[in-house]
Amino acid sequence: xxxxxxxxxxxxxxxxxxxxxxxxxxxxxxxxxxxxxxxxxxxxxxxxxxxxxxxxxxxxxxxxxxxxxxxxxxxxxxxxxxxxxxxxxxxxxxxxxxxxxxxxxxxxxxxxxxxxxxxxxxxxxxxxxxxxxxxxxxxxxxxxxxxxxxxxxxxxxxxxxxxxxxxxxxxxxxxxxxxxxxxxxxxxxxxxxxxxxxxxxxxxxxxxx
Amino acid sequence: xxxxxxxxxxxxxxxxxxxxxxxxxxxxxxxxxxxxxxxxxxxxxxxxxxxxxxxxxxxxxxxxxxxxxxxxxxxxxxxxxxxxxxxxxxxxxxxxxxxxxxxxxxxxxxxxxxxxxxxxxxxxxxxxxxxxxxxxxxxxxxxxxxxxxxxxxxxxxxxxxxxxxxxxxxxxxxxxxxxxxxxxxxxxxxxxxxxxxxxxxxxxxxxxx
Numbered sequence: 001x002x003x004x005x006x007x008x009x010x011x012x013x014x015x016x017x018x019x020x021x022x023x024x025x026x027x028x029x030x031x032x033x034x035x036x037x038x039x040x041x042x043x044x045x046x047x048x049x050x051x052x053x054x055x056x057x058x059x060x061x062x063x064x065x066x067x068x069x070x071x072x073x074x075x076x077x078x079x080x081x082x083x084x085x086x087x088x089x090x091x092x093x094x095x096x097x098x099x100x101x102x103x104x105x106x107x108x109x110x111x112x113x114x115x116x117x118x119x120x121x122x123x124x125x126x127x128x129x130x131x132x133x134x135x136x137x138x139x140x141x142x143x144x145x146x147x148x149x150x151x152x153x154x155x156x157x158x159x160x161x162x163x164x165x166x167x168x169x170x171x172x173x174x175x176x177x178x179x180x181x182x183x184x185x186x187x188x189x190x191x192x193x194x195x196x197x198x199x200x201x202x203x204x205x206x207x208x209x
Numbered sequence: 210x211x212x213x214x215x216x217x218x219x220x221x222x223x224x225x226x227x228x229x230x231x232x233x234x235x236x237x238x239x240x241x242x243x244x245x246x247x248x249x250x251x252x253x254x255x256x257x258x259x260x261x262x263x264x265x266x267x268x269x270x271x272x273x274x275x276x277x278x279x280x281x282x283x284x285x286x287x288x289x290x291x292x293x294x295x296x297x298x299x300x301x302x303x304x305x306x307x308x309x310x311x312x313x314x315x316x317x318x319x320x321x322x323x324x325x326x327x328x329x330x331x332x333x334x335x336x337x338x339x340x341x342x343x344x345x346x347x348x349x350x351x352x353x354x355x356x357x358x359x360x361x362x363x364x365x366x367x368x369x370x371x372x373x374x375x376x377x378x379x380x381x382x383x384x385x386x387x388x389x390x391x392x393x394x395x396x397x398x399x400x401x402x403x404x405x406x407x408x409x410x411x412x413x414x415x416x417x418x
Contacts, residue, residue, distance in 0.1 A: 039248030122331060166405045177386035196375045204413035
């Protein structure tokens with residue numbers, strides 16, 4: 001699973017004032033792998049501790065439960081995606097250029113970080129209620145960024161869609177599903193796939209290419 | 210879970226020479242619900258038997274393992290989808306009309322049968338190797354039907370796409386992901402969503418609308 005850039009989600013582990021202990025980082029990584037492989041419900045705290053080379057007791061020093069680990073993974077994964085979407089939406093160029101960039105980045109991220117993305121998108125129902133609320137708000141923000149960029153393209157006469165909300169949903173959905181089917185054996189690199197999806201999505205939104 | 214038309218997948222249970230015993234049908238239904246809720250790995254044969262109102266021993270009369278149940282669910286789900294795709298691809302009209310119909314049907318099916326579709330698409334890795342091979346062949350057939358219809362549209366000058374395989378993947382991916390996010394609270398009916406997705410996909414493929 002070297003292909004998952006999980007370190008990107010928790011960049012503070014290597015130092016700094018709010019650096020996470022190395023042990024917590026290992027637990028997060030082991031939890032992602034276990035949840036992705038077996039699903040949240042079939043994973044035990046012992047599985048995660050073992051994956052991180054620790055005792056179950058050592059795990060509890062850092063996280064009170066496997067649900068707390070899932071919550072942190074889910075929050076970090078969604079926060080990273082939102083940041084990526086925001087940066088692209090607020091970037092340079094007209095709405096067409098920005099949407100192209102957004103889809104390229106969003107798609108490539110879901111191909112590269114597919115193990116994290118699967119956990120983040122397919123284990124939502126297992127989140128405790130308060131954590132779910134936090135993540136649901138992040139998801140709504142992602143959809144809103146995409147919808148706002150479609151609106152901007154419509155206002156500029158560059159896009160033509162009947163239903164902004166459905167179109168925004170289709171854009172994010174196409175990217176998220178990449179994490180389900182993309183593998184090391186896929187014929188396209190994450191970046192190639194991103195470029196092709198950028199092209200397809202712009203057409204879908206009615207841009208003249 | 211009244212919204213899952215699971216009975217459609219096993220229509221023979223009500224009679225006929227090759228009718229499935231009612232008990233087997235109840236087991237399949239209970240297995241779908243358990244797998245969708247907890248995941249394959251966290252589901253026990255006891256969970257499934259209990260869901261079907263039976264003893265674990267009674268389950269083994271019909272299925273040797275929970276993997277055998279998953280295999281049958283997965284095969285039936287994929288066979289149903291392939292049938293739907295084939296019927297639409299071989300239907301009346303030009304490639305644009307047939308692709309519209311295909312996407313409408315494929316999307317609406319994944320919204321309506323989302324519980325089955327989730328199990329079928331997200332538990333593939335849990336299938337025994339021989340069963341996986343059967344299902345992988347069905348999946349390939351689905352992609353080929355979609356790709357062939359895109360080729361037909363290209364040949365007729367009705368579509369314009371750079372990469373047929375990537376475009377075909379995007380078409381099926383968009384439909385499959387509906388099963389992840391669609392809920393009873395979604396603002397569009399499965400049929401409305403199908404019509405909107407039909408429109409979006411035709412644009413994506415470069416059809417002049």
